[in-house]
Amino acid sequence: MTALGRTADGLRAFASDVAQGFFEITHNGFALVGLATVFCAITLTARPDLRQAGESKLMSWLQARQVAAVGMPIELDAIDRATAANPKDLPKQQAAVAYWLSKKYRVAPEPLSALVAEAYDIGKREKLDPTLILAVMAIESGFNPFAQSNVGAQGLMQVMTGVHKDKYENFGGNLAAFDPVTNLRVGVKVLQECIQRAGGLQAGLKFYVGAGNLGDDGGYADKVMAEHARLKLVSSGRAVPLPPPAVIRTVAPIEPPAPALEEKIATVS
Incomplete structure (x- = not known):
């Protein structure tokens, strides 16, 4: 086998090893994400107080960003306080x-x-x-x-x-x-x-x-x-x-x- 052939075989082997390693890392990473997701779901189901606290914090964060963008407080339920009808x-x-x-x-x-x-x-x-x-x-x-x-x-x-x-x-x-x-x-x-x-x-x-x-x-x-x-x-x-x-x-x-x-x-x- 010529030197060029050996070099090509080496590159192919290297590429194969890199691909295999990437696949294993990705596979393991997805598995970890899946396990973490399942764990979080079980925890939030067992602890509704944590779920509500998380939802509240997320909503507060989103509202704060919206207020910053609009430049004034946003109260979507304000219409419920209005004494008005069509x-x-x-x-x-x-x-x-x-x-x-x-x-x-x-x-x-x-x-x-x-x-x-x-x-x-x-x-x-x-x-x-x-x-x-x-x-x-x-x-x-x-x-x-x-x-x-x-x-x-x-x-x-x-x-x-x-x-x-x-x-x-x-x-x-x-x-x-x-x-x-x-x-x-x-x-x-x-x-x-x-x-x-x-x-x-x-x-x-x-x-x-x-x-x-x-x-x-x-x-x-x-x-x-x-x-x-x-x-x-x-x-x-x-x-x-x-x-x-x-x-x-x-x-x-x-x-x-x-x-x-x-x-x-x-x-x-």
């Missing part, structure tokens, strides 16, 4: 009311749609006309969920939070007064109590505004009833004209004198 998803009757109120009070139709839907649900459950509930909200706060009067009435339905704190305990405390749906539910309960105590709707509205023992409620009950009548027409499909923009404003709640307020605290709580 008016197109409402029944025709409720959608008409939501759009009409949106135009009159210059409030976005999405949050109003959520409130309209809630008013109809609770009205059906409590046997109270939902357009009456919405009329009270309209006159009390103009659909401002953060409204507050000088005597401490707060939120959409201007509930006396300090007086009715026992009702807010069912929702986690007084700060729930500024959650629109909670304020609506508590307000409806207070309104029912006022109507039952007074023996009728018109007189009940006087109690609701704190003027139950006064001769004059400042026209509050008439304003609520007038808005109630308009909303009933809207819900029936009738075209109800809106007031000119110049006169659109939030009607401030009636603030009764101290004796009347004390009577409301004592009798409607």
